[in-house]
Amino acid sequence: MKSNNGRWYGVITLFVIVAISYIDRINISVLITDPAFLEHIGIAKADRASQGFLATAFMLGYGISAFIFTPFCAALFGVRRSLIYGLVMWGLVTFLTPHFHGYGVLVASRILLGVAEGPLFSLASSYIKAHFESHENGKPNSFVNMGTGLGLALGYPLIGYMLVSFHWEISFYLLALLNVALGIPLVVAFVRMPKVAAYMNRPASVGDAVTRAGDIIRGALKTRNLLLITVLTSAALAYLWGSSNWLPAYLKDARGFSIREMGWLASLPQYALVLAVLLGGIIIDRVERKRVPFIFMAASVGVALSVLLAINVENPYMAAYSLIAANFFWGLLSPAIPSTVQYYSRPEHTASAFGVVNGTGSLVAGFMPAAMGWVISAVAVGSGAGAGAGSGFFAGFTLLIGTQVVVFVCGLILWLRERAGTQQTLPESSRVTAQ
Numbered sequence: 442m443k444s445n446n447g448r449w450y451g452v453i454t455l456f457v458i459v460a461i462s463y464i465d466r467i468n469i470s471v472l473i474t475d476p477a478f479l480e481h482i483g484i485a486k487a488d489r490a491s492q493g494f495l496a497t498a499f500m501l502g503y504g505i506s507a508f509i510f511t512p513f514c515a516a517l518f519g520v521r522r523s524l525i526y527g528l529v530m531w532g533l534v535t536f537l538t539p540h541f542h543g544y545g546v547l548v549a550s551r552i553l554l555g556v557a558e559g560p561l562f563s564l565a566s567s568y569i570k571a572h573f574e575s576h577e578n579g580k581p582n583s584f585v586n587m588g589t590g591l592g593l594a595l596g597y598p599l600i601g602y603m604l605v606s607f608h609w610e611i612s613f614y615l616l617a618l619l620n621v622a623l624g625i626p627l628v629v630a631f632v633r634m635p636k637v638a639a640y641m642n643r644p645a646s647v648g649d650a651v652t653r654a655g656d657i658i659r660g661a662l663k664t665r666n667l668l669l670i671t672v673l674t675s676a677a678l679a680y681l682w683g684s685s686n687w688l689p690a691y692l693k694d695a696r697g698f699s700i701r702e703m704g705w706l707a708s709l710p711q712y713a714l715v716l717a718v719l720l721g722g723i724i725i726d727r728v729e730r731k732r733v734p735f736i737f738m739a740a741s742v743g744v745a746l747s748v749l750l751a752i753n754v755e756n757p758y759m760a761a762y763s764l765i766a767a768n769f770f771w772g773l774l775s776p777a778i779p780s781t782v783q784y785y786s787r788p789e790h791t792a793s794a795f796g797v798v799n800g801t802g803s804l805v806a807g808f809m810p811a812a813m814g815w816v817i818s819a820v821a822v823g824s825g826a827g828a829g830a831g832s833g834f835f836a837g838f839t840l841l842i843g844t845q846v847v848v849f850v851c852g853l854i855l856w857l858r859e860r861a862g863t864q865q866t867l868p869e870s871s872r873v874t875a876q
Contacts (some may be wrong), residue, residue, distance in 0.1 A: 448572035450631035452581045455565045456523065456588045456728070458624050462558050463592025464599065465535060465616050469495045469551070470686040471600040474693055474700065478609045482547050489690075489821075489833070491544065493552055493814025500807020502552035506559025508800030511793055520564045524628045528815040531557035533619035539610035559803075563796040566779045570791040571634055575784055576726065582783075583722020583776035590714030590772060593685055597711070601689075601704025661793035665785045666858065669851055673737060674778050674802035676847035680744060680771060682712075683809035683841050687817070688764065695834035696757035697734070706761050710768035717772025724773070725780050731859040736777045737852025744772030745845035752835040767841075781855075809844075812836040 472478040473492045484491045514523035534554045541547050562585075570582045603612045660668075688710070692703045721740075725733060744767045751763035779795060786794040814837070821833030 447631070447633070449581075450570070451633065452584050453569055454627040454631045455568065455585045456591075457627060458528070459561065459565070459585055459588025460595070461593035461616070461619050461624055462531070462561060464596035465531065465554065465558070465620070466496075466499060466595055467596045467685055468600055468612055468616060469499075469687050471597060471604065471704075472609050472612070474689055474703070475604050475609050481542065481609075482544050484544055485823075486522050487818065489814035489818040490811060491814075492690075493686065493810040493812075493817075495548065496682060497807045497809035498548045498551040500682060500803050500810075501729060502555025503559045504555070504800045504802070504804030506556040506800070507563055507796045507803060508559075510556070510799070511560045511563040511796030514560045514564065518567050518762040520634050520701075521628060521632045522562055522776045523560055524632060525625055527557050528620050528624040528628065532624075533616045535613050535620060536617035539613045559800065560796065562779070562799050563793070566783060566795040567791050568632065569636065569779070570783050570786075570788050575730075578783055579722040579725030579776060580719075580782055581722075581817060582779045583718045583720075583725070586722075586772075586779070587715045587718045589775070590711045590716075590718060590768070591679075592711075594708040594711030594715065597689060597707035598834045601707075606699060660787060661797055664782070664787075664790060664797075666855065667785070667794060667797060669854060669858075670778070670781055670785075671798045671801045672799055673848055673851035673855075674798050675805035676844040676851070677771070677774065677778065678802045678806035679801075679809040680841050680848075683808045683813050683844070684748075684764070684767070684838075686810040687813055687837065691759075691834045691838070692761065696760055698757065709761070710765045713769040714767045714772040714775075717769040718775050721773040722776045725777055725809040730784065731856070733750040733777055733781060734852045734856035734859060737774050737855070738849050740770045740774035741845040741848035741852065743767075743773075744848075746840045748838060748845075749839050752838050809840065813840055817839065847856035 476486065479486055518526065529650055531554055534550055534557060538547070538550045538554075541550050552874055564580075565585050569585070573581050600612050603609070603615070689703050689705050692698045692706050693700065698706060721736065724736065728735075735766070747763050747767035747770060749769065751760045754760050756762060778798070782795045783791055816839075817833035817837040819833075820836040
């Protein structure tokens with residue numbers, strides 16, 4: 442079943458689509474540094490809470506879609522067609538966004554974009570589960586997740602360049618073109634699912650599809666350690682979304698870099714993330730399953746200490762380098778999340794189980810940009826004009842350290858449970874040996 446020589450072409454396709462989707466996501470985080478864009482949507486430069494909620498709006502749509510629509514996508518359309526429909530929808534929304542005037546309509550468009558992209562990682566996880574055994578899924582998971590870092594790394598300087606050289610609308614038109622002209626042909630050519638199990642058969646009717654989707658959801662909710670993995674994922678994604686959405690403004694407003702400098706400096710942490718995700722996948726395939734939770738524990742400590750250094754060091758370049766280190770450590774734990782879900786879930790439940798984990802995690806994490814924006818504004822106002830934006834950003838970034846405390850605790854509990862499960866099997870094996 443899982444010896445298909447073309448399976449890696451599908452992984453590469455998913456990697457490209459994830460990269461495109463992350464450029465889509467952070468487009469707004471760069472545009473909020475542009476006065477013309479802020480004037481177009483009708484919010485003030487100092488209104489950090491409203492700026493942050495634009496990212497939160499996307500994550501609300503994304504999380505609800507990942508949680509609710511994923512099992513129906515898996516049952517009704519399958520992985521391939523679901524990806525195609527998603528690309529068409531988010532390409533259309535992206536193309537039309539510059540024509541929306543006003544903050545409320547823009548928020549609605551970000552929610553729709555999130556709905557379109559919601560099932561992506563769950564469908565990717567289902568593809569990997571179908572094509573790769575548990576002992577070899579670290580590298581494909583890491584490769585798909587590398588699209589996260591690459592999208593961010595390319596997105597910041599690309600959008601920054603377009604802001605300097607063109608008008609802000611051009612970024613939306615280019616991204617819409619990438620979605621449709623690059624993503625759809627790749628999916629059509631390379632994404633294939635093996636038809637080897639009953640759950641892969643197409644439903645005979647809409648009623649059959651609804652019944653099957655219900656069975657998938659119920660089965661997914663019985664996945665072992667699902668709640669714990671969901672909490673861990675929520676905290677991990679909260680760091681990613683909080684840091685990636687406020688990094689451009691932090692570098693420009695709190696650390697004094699120009700828009701051009703901000704573009705390439707904001708991309709460096711993402712290249713570190715790409716490298717670390719690949720390394721994390723290699724590590725997963727080489728360690729015992731019971732030791733995978735150590736990756737969560739060690740990486741979360743590295744992220745927390747790096748962010749702590751970034752907000753306390755005076756030199757702006759040292760602050761940027763510290764955030765590079767933070768993203769590197771986060772990248773190490775990233776592929777361990779889908780790998781852990783795939784390890785505990787049944788093949789027919791993988792997409793929905795990951796939909797629960799990723800959807801709930803995204804909903805929770807989606808509030809981090811808005812929460813950071815509120816803290817940034819509140820502290821900046823309370824500190825007065827002298828302290829300015831710097832103190833607000835430093836306080837806002839402190840929230841990121843708290844997310845890593847949660848990741849560490851969840852990783853520790855997972856390790857203790859794995860250790861307890863292993864020890865329960867030892868008496869039996871010991872008795873066999875003694876006989």
